[in-house]
Amino acid sequence: MILDIDVKEREASFELPKKVYSMDSLRIAAQVLSPKIDVYLDESKTAYEVTLKAKRKDAGKEQLEALAGEFGNELLNQEYRFLVGRFNQKISSLIVTQTLMAARGGETPAAPPAGESTPEFKKMTADLMRNAEAEVARTMPKKIPHQGTPLPPVKEDAGV
Amino acid sequence: MSRLTEPAGVLETSPVRVASHNARALGSSVLITNDVGEHAFLSPADYARYLAGRIENGDPLAVGAGKTKGLLQKDFIRDQLDFNHLADRAVPRHLLDWKGPNVHTVVVTLRCNFKCLYCHASVVGVERTDKDMSVETAKNVVDLIFESPSPILMIEFQGGEPLLNWPVVKFIVQYAKEKNKHRKRALHFGLISNFSLLDDEKIDFLIAHGVSFCTSLDGPKDLHDKNRIYLGGNSHESVLAGLRKVVAKKAAGAKTDTPNAICTITKHSLNRGPEIVDQLVALGLERIQFGPLDPIGFAKKSWDTIGYTSAEFVKFYSDALDYIIELNKKGVKAYEKMALIFMVRILEGGHWRFPNADGIARLAYNHDGSVYTCEEGRLLANEGDEFFKIGEAGKTSFQDLLDHPTVHASLLASSSSAQPMCFQCAYNPFCSVLPVYNQGTQGSVFGRMPDNGWCEKMMGLFDVVFTKLQDPEARKILESWLEYKSR
Numbered sequence: 001m002i003l004d005i006d007v008k009e010r011e012a013s014f015e016l017p018k019k020v021y022s023m024d025s026l027r028i029a030a031q032v033l034s035p036k037i038d039v040y041l042d043e044s045k046t047a048y049e050v051t052l053k054a055k056r057k058d059a060g061k062e063q064l065e066a067l068a069g070e071f072g073n074e075l076l077n078q079e080y081r082f083l084v085g086r087f088n089q090k091i092s093s094l095i096v097t098q099t100l101m102a103a104r105g106g107e108t109p110a111a112p113p114a115g116e117s118t119p120e121f122k123k124m125t126a127d128l129m130r131n132a133e134a135e136v137a138r139t140m141p142k143k144i145p146h147q148g149t150p151l152p153p154v155k156e157d158a159g160v
Numbered sequence: 161m162s163r164l165t166e167p168a169g170v171l172e173t174s175p176v177r178v179a180s181h182n183a184r185a186l187g188s189s190v191l192i193t194n195d196v197g198e199h200a201f202l203s204p205a206d207y208a209r210y211l212a213g214r215i216e217n218g219d220p221l222a223v224g225a226g227k228t229k230g231l232l233q234k235d236f237i238r239d240q241l242d243f244n245h246l247a248d249r250a251v252p253r254h255l256l257d258w259k260g261p262n263v264h265t266v267v268v269t270l271r272c273n274f275k276c277l278y279c280h281a282s283v284v285g286v287e288r289t290d291k292d293m294s295v296e297t298a299k300n301v302v303d304l305i306f307e308s309p310s311p312i313l314m315i316e317f318q319g320g321e322p323l324l325n326w327p328v329v330k331f332i333v334q335y336a337k338e339k340n341k342h343r344k345r346a347l348h349f350g351l352i353s354n355f356s357l358l359d360d361e362k363i364d365f366l367i368a369h370g371v372s373f374c375t376s377l378d379g380p381k382d383l384h385d386k387n388r389i390y391l392g393g394n395s396h397e398s399v400l401a402g403l404r405k406v407v408a409k410k411a412a413g414a415k416t417d418t419p420n421a422i423c424t425i426t427k428h429s430l431n432r433g434p435e436i437v438d439q440l441v442a443l444g445l446e447r448i449q450f451g452p453l454d455p456i457g458f459a460k461k462s463w464d465t466i467g468y469t470s471a472e473f474v475k476f477y478s479d480a481l482d483y484i485i486e487l488n489k490k491g492v493k494a495y496e497k498m499a500l501i502f503m504v505r506i507l508e509g510g511h512w513r514f515p516n517a518d519g520i521a522r523l524a525y526n527h528d529g530s531v532y533t534c535e536e537g538r539l540l541a542n543e544g545d546e547f548f549k550i551g552e553a554g555k556t557s558f559q560d561l562l563d564h565p566t567v568h569a570s571l572l573a574s575s576s577s578a579q580p581m582c583f584q585c586a587y588n589p590f591c592s593v594l595p596v597y598n599q600g601t602q603g604s605v606f607g608r609m610p611d612n613g614w615c616e617k618m619m620g621l622f623d624v625v626f627t628k629l630q631d632p633e634a635r636k637i638l639e640s641w642l643e644y645k646s647r
Contacts, residue, residue, distance in 0.1 A: 073608060084578065088578060100567070103521075105309030109307065136327045
């Protein structure tokens with residue numbers, strides 16, 4: 001990958017052959033790295049022309065090269081994921097569908113037991129809630145002394 | 161950086177005799193594993209023979225010896241595969257018969273009286289009672305938990321410091337037990353606390369209701385107090401006092417398990433493995449559990465001060481495991497929890513209680529009733545990334561939680577058959593992908609394994625454990641730890 005770095009514009013540009021990389025992978029890689037870069041795309045007949053613009057205002061040559069490298073790694077990862085996905089699609093779909101169906105308890109959820117609809121159960125629930133709310137009112141926050149706002153993360157040299 | 165390692169040289173492969181497997185060069189051996197979690201160690205020469213299809217059915221490697229199964233019984237010989245056996249092993253390993261989430265982490269408050277350097281939980285000060293779970297929300301959470309079809313339900317109280325909202329902890333225990341009279345599940349509770357507020361009244365209630373105790377003890381006093389700062393007192397002493405109280409109640413006949421103490425490893429712990437182990441053993445704790453830090457949540461902000469590389473953690477773990485094994489040889493009863501989990505997966509082909517399948521095996525409930533696929537997903541939300549929020553207790557049905565696209569995506573990302581590199585990795589039958597880690601560190605649930613810190617750590621840990629399994633004496637000790645899995 002031949003990189004063209006423009007530090008002033010915080011941009012790194014390069015070309016990617018269409019034979020190797022798909023637009024889907026480019027879009028996903030751009031999305032994954034969107035907290036760090038904006039991605040601009042153009043294309044010729046045989047290549048995508050990619051420009052990455054760093055979001056950090058202080059990005060220098062080294063950072064731009066690193067971002068381009070990370071984008072390239074993510075792009076390869078996505079291409080490979082598509083490959084693996086296609087290769088294993090049947091088994092992956094089967095596993096995910098079957099596991100989800102088993103974990104959600106089948107298509108129709110079981111009805112709640114009749115015992116939870118009785119007046120006795122409802123009264124017991126109401127009593128427990130009332131007691132808990134009374135205890136909350138009785139014990140908090142009066143019993144807990146004010147201990148200030150949270151401290152910032154402690155640095156190694158702070159002598160803690 | 162994580163790396164797949166292939167046996168050297170281009171090897172001839174027999175399409176008739178060689179079943180689907182992954183291989184990893186490990187020291188002077190080749191480890192081979194298959195999709196249902198069987199494994200075997202071969203010499204490079206035997207591996208070449210295996211690939212060439214020159215291991216006959218009567219070969220000692222094929223038939224095994226004594227209790228040791230051979231390649232035939234382990235389904236590594238393609239024209240001799242036992243499909244019934246394969247199916248029996250594949251169903252639980254891929255959770256195809258999993259009965260729904262069984263671990264339910266309930267954050268009853270975000271308030272905490274500690275200010276730990278690495279705290280993932282994004283806590284607030286003790287005066288912020290607005291960050292407590294209300295009784296009504298607690299009821300909705302319990303109702304939602306019982307919608308899971310799982311025959312086992314584990315409700316874990318976390319925070320913040322859960323004992324700061326004690327009335328709601330009590331309510332959840334009481335209400336869940338009443339509800340369970342009709343639902344008849346195997347219902348368990350766990351309290352994860354710093355123990356600073358643990359008094360006799362609370363201990364008695366918790367023991368009477370079968371709640372297990374878990375705390376954090378990061379090692380000797382100087383190390384513990386450096387990591388875990390108690391805003392109102394002596395951090396190390398408060399943990400020891402709580403541990404001693406519970407242990408004393410147990411010694412006096414109370415029906416409770418020995419408390420667990422998780423040891424979170426920071427940069428300051430890396431050279432102190434034996435000291436940490438000695439302290440836990442001296443307290444009468446048989447279970448030793450090392451908690452590695454991950455650069456997500458609050459720990460990310462403190463990473464320069466307390467963080468380390470995956471390789472550094474693996475080195476720490478390897479040394480500490482060596483030390484625990486040496487103690488075992490001297491008759492000391494102690495085991496390491498991560499190694500036990502690995503043993504269950506490697507030697508028994510199953511999961512120990514709770515697989516890491518976000519949304520499928522575990523759910524987390526925030527103080528306001530928000531539901532997340534897992535506790536780490538809630539922590540990411542505290543940092544502003546709500547990707548793993550899948551509903552709200554009282555508003556979302558259990559079925560809608562599991563139908564949420566994030567659960568589907570997490571499950572797919574956790575499936576080794578859909579992950580680049582994982583599907584070629586010899587450790588994939590025993591490993592677990594953590595979608596939240598991927599999202600938090602690499603921007604997508606799928607992650608990018610070659611430079612993924614979790615992957616590097618797991619590969620390193622499996623290298624350690626599989627290397628030990630080749631040493632007969634160490635293997636015997638590791639196998640003996642399986643007796644602890646029912647505790």
